[in-house]
Amino acid sequence: MRIRLMAVSLVTLLALAGAMAVQAEEELVVSAGAGLTNAFTDVKKKFEAKHSGVKVLFNFAASGPLLQQIASGAPADVMAVADQKTMNQAQEKNLIVPGSRKVFARNELVLISPKDSKTQVKRLQDLTLPEVKRIAIGNPETVPVGRYTQEALDNEGLWKELEPKLISANTVRQVLDYVSRGEVDAGFVFSSEAMIAKGKVVTVMKVEKHQPIVFPLAIVAASRKKDLAQKFIDFVLSPEGQEILGSYGFEKPER
Numbered sequence: 063m064r065i066r067l068m069a070v071s072l073v074t075l076l077a078l079a080g081a082m083a084v085q086a087e088e089e090l091v092v093s094a095g096a097g098l099t100n101a102f103t104d105v106k107k108k109f110e111a112k113h114s115g116v117k118v119l120f121n122f123a124a125s126g127p128l129l130q131q132i133a134s135g136a137p138a139d140v141m142a143v144a145d146q147k148t149m150n151q152a153q154e155k156n157l158i159v160p161g162s163r164k165v166f167a168r169n170e171l172v173l174i175s176p177k178d179s180k181t182q183v184k185r186l187q188d189l190t191l192p193e194v195k196r197i198a199i200g201n202p203e204t205v206p207v208g209r210y211t212q213e214a215l216d217n218e219g220l221w222k223e224l225e226p227k228l229i230s231a232n233t234v235r236q237v238l239d240y241v242s243r244g245e246v247d248a249g250f251v252f253s254s255e256a257m258i259a260k261g262k263v264v265t266v267m268k269v270e271k272h273q274p275i276v277f278p279l280a281i282v283a284a285s286r287k288k289d290l291a292q293k294f295i296d297f298v299l300s301p302e303g304q305e306i307l308g309s310y311g312f313e314k315p316e317r
Contacts, residue, residue: 096233126204142279145206198249254311
């Protein structure tokens with residue numbers, strides 16, 4: 063009897079272990095830029111509803127750190143970032159499946175200020191005024207929105223003059239937070255970010271003279287769930303996925 067009970071217990075343990083393994087196989091890890099937090103959270107809900115038993119786990123951060131994490135072996139199945147430069151670096155390091163790389167959204171760079179700001183900033187040149195003391199931007203070394211910002215200000219001949227006023231942020235969302243809380247006089251974010259906090263910030267103007275802002279995503283080369291990762295990418299690119307992104311201010315990719 064004791065041997066039979068032990069055998070039954072062993073079978074039960076093996077069954078539980080198998081169930082846990084199956085559950086683990088159905089988890090999809092998506093490493094995505096911080097600016098995608100709100101939109102991708104809604105994408106997750108719809109994707110999981112269409113794929114029973116699948117659980118999407120997110121790792122949101124600036125594109126630079128995401129690249130470093132994946133290069134260091136951090137688990138990830140899909141990588142979604144806010145610029146082609148980061149994805150180019152990932153491809154050069156053989157961190158993604160090249161054929162899976164797709165542009166899934168476009169965006170715009172905008173200058174914003176706190177809603178109740180008394181500083182009259184109406185154009186880029188106004189940022190040089192003495193009353194404008196603090197301007198938030200993403201760190202150009204690691205944050206795509208910061209690279210777009212530096213390029214635009216360089217092309218306007220304003221970068222060096224404004225540099226002493228610049229407050230570096232680790233993500234585009236942090237830039238938005240600084241402006242929303244009135245801790246800075248102005249900041250540069252994607253238009254989709256400004257839309258999220260439209261009750262707390264004012265969009266001063268669209269900023270140009272920079273590379274087109276596109277968001278690419280791809281399957282991570284080390285992923286063991288490439289089929290599921292491809293399904294996630296397909297959903298993001300589908301009309302339903304694009305509708306969700308559009309509701310958060312992202313524009314459709316050019317075909």
